[in-house]
Amino acid sequence: MPNTTFSRRDFLKASALAGGGLVLAGYLDALSPAEALGAAAPEGFAPNAFIRIAPDGIVTIVAKNPEIGQGVKTMLPMLIAEELDVDWKNVRVEQAPLDTTKFQGQSAGGSTATPSNWIPMRRVGAAARAMLVSAAAQTWGVPESECDTASGVVHHRASGRSLAYQALGERVASVAAPDLATVTLKDPKDFKIIGTRTRGVDTKAIVTGKPMYGIDVTVPGMKYAVFEKSPVFGAKVAGANLDVVKAQPGVRHAFVVDGGTDLAGLLPGVAIVADSWWQARTARAKLAVQWEEHPTAQQSSAGYAARAVELSKAAPQRVVRRDGDVDAALAGAAKTVEAAYFYPFIAHASLEPQNCTAQWVDGKVEIWAPTQSPAAGRALVARTLGIPETDVTVHITRSGGGFGRRLMTEYMVEAAAIAKQAGVPVKLLWTREDDIKHDFYRVAGFHFFTGGVDAAGKLTAWRDHFVTFGEGERVVAGAGMSGGEFPGRFVPNYQLGMSTMPLGVPTGYLRAPGSNGLAFAMESFLDELAHAAGRDPVALRLELFDHPLPEPAPTTPPNGPRPAGFDGQRMKGVLELVAEKSGWGKTTLPRGEGMGVATYFSHRGYFAEVVHVRVTKAGKVTPLKVWVAGDIGAEIINPSGAENQAQGSVLDGIAQALGQEITIEKGRVVQSNFNDFPLLRMAQSVPVEVHFKKTDFPVTGLGEPALPPVVPALTNAIYAATGKRVRSLPLSKHDLRWS
Structure with missing residues (x-):
């Protein structure tokens, strides 16, 4: 969002409520990621937080970012409440709608909420508290320096006087705003909310079944819609038996949506609108569509694999990085290892299928959606329907899981287009089969490795020919x-x-994008080299972390992952911690049991993990325990939420490794539901012990970085238990029997 013309000292507004109390609206600089981590902020302001204090002292804090299960609806208000100096028990939280004139960064993804808002949200609370102190000091005619705050009350200790925040509404409205760049923030030793175990603000509503998800939305006059798209992505409708569908009970409309060719936009299909979703779903079973031919129908998983092998036998199309002389080092190595690794396409499979409610009135559209990218969705709807973005209103509902799937917003434009053509409000609800067969999948990847170690067991050479998807230097x-x-x-x-x-x-971003697949290949091959060298896998890694090359890492290629910025000493710290907590190397395990280790740096977080696994002689894999050590900076804002995120990431990764795969035949997804794309069952859940190592680095996010290491730690543990090396996923495709 471009900067506005407000000056640096403009402005924190305060106004009295009609019934008493006050509203404080914070206006802060839009910070880039680097600035959010502590660099100087740019000139110009954009609003991004609101505080409302009621006459009874209840403080309502608006949460601006979408809540997809990562805890930001609790965490961001905690930052404001801490610096505002109010008791958390008196805080209520409201979800903000999309409003780019008041808020910045209303999205969820990349574990960016914490690093982007750690300072700005605290400044909102601190600036509001400073104004309240000024208002009280003026009321009493005393210096501000003689006043302090606690639990939503300003105190003048010398005279024994005090004023509750809600009593200062009229006076604070005339107080000049502080300079947000220099507002005083609390010393971490004085934190009362940050660092405490805090229950999610929606937890009670969730467990008691209160409607808050997109799937729960209802509006007056609403009908229900389903949308049939081609199993071959992007194919156009050649014909459909619409008369048959229209004759089904409850069906109000059935029509072809022309759509376009952008796989992330409105694609061609057939919409059915009915009085109930079940009627729409039942009518859909009668639908017969003829689809036009499409070139993707020639593609398949088998074809991708064959082409990858073919490409691996030739020189890489481009070299991304080259250090030293790999050929000479391999020729002189005491031992060399060659291995080919593969990880498959994976669906997000969030428990709440994609859905959106939309209504079109007088050329404007109003939308209720569980989305990670409300602004991108608004832009897509406006562009597709040919209306200004100002004529699109987006209400952000809670999401029943996202994991990167809801960064894509095609379901929003589908609902809007159907509502416009039907002339009634509609709730579009995908089936589970729609969700599995029309995802933006974690992309598959092929790695062809050669590595070498010297006679002393040191890793001296590493070559990776990475075969991926794209055109030329541009990857999907x-x-x-x-x-x-x-x-x-x-x-x-x-x-x-x-x-x-x-x-x-179509591909997209699955929890810890890029790292999600890369970690399996990198950390598994590193384990192979450690064993080839006769080295302990932990010891080999610790040695590597101590010896980086002096030059900085190169810049990231277009639309690739973030630059690594990898700090070996930070990773060494978490590896030593997880080795200690897991008792690495100190336990003699029975045959068929093993422990594996892996580390990974992802989304600013450093994680090391150890998995203890049992593999029966019949080849059944049972993870027994996982130890996690993470470095996400100087503070853990909500320890309960942090532990939950780490544990959830680990269980998510184990589910992916055990049995998840999307395969393509004739351009179509083979899998359709949880029977052939299994999620982790309760009986398969494993104890996950989480430890955080606090360091003197900026605070960062946690929704993603704990996932990547668990997959290679699991497969490395399987090798330790059975002597069988897993070089492709999922595990369900391997014979792991041993004798």
Whole structure:
């Protein structure tokens, strides 16, 4: 969002409520990620937080970011409440609608909420508290320096006087705003809310079944819609038996939506609108659509794999990074290892299927959606329907899981287009089959490795020919890899080459995008090299972390992952911590049991994890326990939420490893529901012990970085238990029997 023309000292507004109390609206600079981590802020202001204090002292704080289960609806208000100096028991939280004139960064993704808002949200609370202190000091005619606050009350200790915040509404409205860049923030030792275990603000409503998700929305006169799209992504409608569908009970409309060719936008299909969703769903079973031919129908998972092998036998199409002389180092190595690794496409499978409610009135559209990207959704709707963005209103509902799926917003434009053509408000609700077959999948990847170790067991050479999807140097969403990805810059002779092949399947960003798949390949092959060298996998990694090359990591290629910025000493710290907590190397395990380790840096977070696994002689894999050590900076804002996020990431990763795969045949997704795309069952859940190492680094997010290491830690543990090396996923496709 462009900067406005407000000056730096403009402005924190306060106004008295008609019934007493006051409203405080914070207007702060829109910070870039670097600035959010402590650099100087740019000139100009944009609003991003609101505080409302009622006559009874209840403080309502608006949460601006979408809540998808990562806890930001609790965490962001905690930051404001801490600096405002009010008791958390007196805080109520409201979800903000999309409003880019008042708020910045109303999105959820990339574990960015914490680093982007750690300082700005605290400044909102601190600036409001400063104004309240000024108002009280003026009321009493005393210096502000003689006043302090606690639990929503301003005190003048010398005279024993005090004023509750809600009593200062009229006076605070005339107080000049403080300079937000220099407003005093609390010393961490004085925190009362930050660092405490805090229950989610919606927890009670969730467990008692209160409607708050997109799937719960109802509006007057609403009908229900389903949308049939081609199983081959982007194919157009050639014909459909609409008369048959229109004759079904409860059906009000059935029509073809022309759509376009952008896989992230409104695609062609057939919409059915009925009085109830079940009637729409039942009528859909009678629908017969003829689809036009489409070139993606020639693609398949088998074809991708064959092409990857073909490309691996030639030189990479481009070299992303080269250090030293890999060929010479491999020729002189005491031992070399070659291995091919593969990780498949994966669906997000969030428990709440995609849905959106929309109504079109007088050329304007109003939308209720569980979205991670409300502003992007608004822009897509406006662009597709040919109306200004100002004529699109978006209400952000809670999401029943996102994991990156709801960064894409095609379901929003589908609902809006159907509502416009039907002339009635509609709730579009996808089936589980729609959700599995029309996702933006975690992209598959192929890695062809060669590595070498010297006679002393040191890792001296690493070559990776990474075969991914794209055209030329441009890769599809989620498919990139930077030259700074570990172990780049930590192996003296290193080469990362990349080749691409075309893809007609939509891809996107699954929890810890990029790292989600890369970690399995990198950390598994590193484990292979450790065993080839006769080295303990922990010891080998600790040695590597101590010896980075001096030059900085190269910049990220277009639409690839973030630059690594990898700090070996921070990773060393969490690896030592997890080794200690897990008792690494101190336990003799029975045959069929093993422990595996992996580390990974992702989304600013450093994580090391150990998995203890049992594999029966019949090949059944049972994870027994997981230890997690993480470094996400100087503070853990909500320890309960942090532990939950780490545990959820680990269980998510285990589910992916055990049995999740999306395969393509004739351009179509084979899997359809949880029977062939299994989620983790309660009986498969495993104890996850989480430890955080506080460091003197900026606070960062946690929704994603704990996931990547668990998959290779699991497969490395399987090797320790059975001697069988897993080089492709999922595990369900492997024979892990041993004798």
